[in-house]
Amino acid sequence: MNRSAAPAAETLPSSLTLDAQLCFALYSAQLAMGKIYRRHLADLGLTYPQYLVMLVLWEADGQTVTALGERLYLDSATLTPLLKRLQAMGLLRRDRAADDQRQVRVTLTQAGRDLWRRAGDVPKSVLCATGCSPGHARVLKAELEELRAHLLAASASPENRAAPD
Template sequence: MKSRSVTPATSNRVPQRLDDQVCFALYSAGLALNKVYRKLLANLGLTYPQYLVMLVLWERDGITVSEIGERLFLDSATLTPLLKRLQAADLITRTRASSDERQVIIALTAAGRGLKAQARSVPGGVFCAAECSPAELVALKAQLESLRGNLLRNA
């Protein structure tokens, strides 16, 4: 882990105020983003975490809970209630794998596959709400992915 030392010349620049915290900027931006998604996803009947699961399944159907968890950086204890709600809404099925009953396979139902077409407008709605150029959003996404990788390596 790379450590940056604080020297006396820079010690007075160490952020001590809420508004100087990178974590708060990320947290509050996340809250604002979730408000935008809540509005865009309301007519689909999905929460933001459910939408993320559906995105994973629209990319690759019939995968295990652990594979979904790896993609979303979530553990099975967090995913299980979310998946149960998606199953109750008839968007997915959960079945035990025949080769290993400890694994649960998540697959889209016809309604779950059909929801993909209805969700096509969601990314455009987020893009409009962000009021950024495509290049700015691509650069921001790359910076956030790099930050995530660094933080995970040093966690």
């Protein structure tokens, strides 16, 4: 098979360069954020996805697996291994709901509740690493949430897939 070489960089439209891609800016920022979280979560013995699960349970204990998945934008195939690992670590329990055996309710153990106190400095440490003021971080977070909402809507609805004017 004879493939032609990719065009030279000077002939590429600027929209086809790596640095022009919004997705790459988000992806590389997420990688950098992950490095910061790994450092701060190591003392807690948590990975970043495990930390997210714990955050949701610290907000409201006793949620169903379905509710956790919706809150974290995770499917059950991704969430269940996280929950099993957290249960093996003694941080939570998974029990069938008494009123509906199809539902699994997730509750924190005492060790899981105690971990909340140890995790208290993580958000402040991460904010410091961003170099953002609290106000700028709130604005940036709101903009990312709006972007997420637009992307979710576009992925769910074919008529929203066209580029804006």
